[in-house]
Amino acid sequence: MKALGAFLVTEQSLGDTLRSVAELSKQVAPAAAFAGMLLSDERGRPGTWVFTDDEAPEIDEAQYSSDQGPCLDAWRLSQVVSVADMSGDEAQSRYPDFAAACSTHGVRSTLSLPIMSQDSALGALNLYAREPDGFSPDDEQALTTFGVTAGVLVANSKAYWGAYELSQQLDEAMSSRSGIEQAKGILMARSGDLDADGAFEMLRQASRRENVKLRVIAQRIVERRMPPDQPGDDDR
Numbered sequence: 001m002k003a004l005g006a007f008l009v010t011e012q013s014l015g016d017t018l019r020s021v022a023e024l025s026k027q028v029a030p031a032a033a034f035a036g037m038l039l040s041d042e043r044g045r046p047g048t049w050v051f052t053d054d055e056a057p058e059i060d061e062a063q064y065s066s067d068q069g070p071c072l073d074a075w076r077l078s079q080v081v082s083v084a085d086m087s088g089d090e091a092q093s094r095y096p097d098f099a100a101a102c103s104t105h106g107v108r109s110t111l112s113l114p115i116m117s118q119d120s121a122l123g124a125l126n127l128y129a130r131e132p133d134g135f136s137p138d139d140e141q142a143l144t145t146f147g148v149t150a151g152v153l154v155a156n157s158k159a160y161w162g163a164y165e166l167s168q169q170l171d172e173a174m175s176s177r178s179g180i181e182q183a184k185g186i187l188m189a190r191s192g193d194l195d196a197d198g199a200f201e202m203l204r205q206a207s208r209r210e211n212v213k214l215r216v217i218a219q220r221i222v223e224r225r226m227p228p229d230q231p232g233d234d235d236r
Helices: 014-028 055-066 070-077 089-094 096-104 137-190 196-210 214-222
Strands: 032-040 046-051 081-083 109-117 120-129
Touching: 014 032, 014 046, 014 120, 014 137, 032 055, 032 070, 046 055, 046 070, 055 070, 055 096, 055 120, 070 081, 070 109, 070 120, 089 096, 109 137, 120 137, 137 196, 137 214, 196 214
Parallel strands: none
Antiparallel strands: 032 046, 032 120, 081 109, 109 120
16 A cells, blocks of 8 residues: 555656556455556447456456446445355356456455445456355455545546646647648738638648648748749649
């Protein structure tokens, strides 16, 4: 938990932060052979996007294809789900496809917990053990606390990187607009009878003709490279 508290969201990308969380979860529960993190995409579809071993997404595919699994339940119900023995009747009945995938990969027990932010689950963490009853009540309690701390960290990281990416996009948009305005001014200065709309139309035609973005054409003109042809040149 101290290691999680030491994270600064500005020092790692969101992906690196999530991978670090998954790695640290194994230290909380020593029996965990590997871990995977369920997150949903922009359409709300779940997937194991972060994992400490390639086996995790291979096993979890059985959850997603059957729409049944402990990690899905942990995410949807916002509660801890423990499966003590994948070969037991309860696991075979409740999660048949997932239990079969675990058996194929030598996994005997799992512990799934939601990654909470306030009252909602951002995702879920799935830990896999090679032996039955791999996770004790103490492990479950410690990982539940870990999940709360991880949720705060993940939420802060998503908020920071989301705001950062938005800021970068706005900066780029403002820079593009400034460059386009400069290019229009240059074209108008070159031709005394050309107004702002006409200059923009020249840029637009050059962009279409060369199949490059408008801001690239504008940047070329500002840098005094490759001015677009006069209107009508491409029709000759």
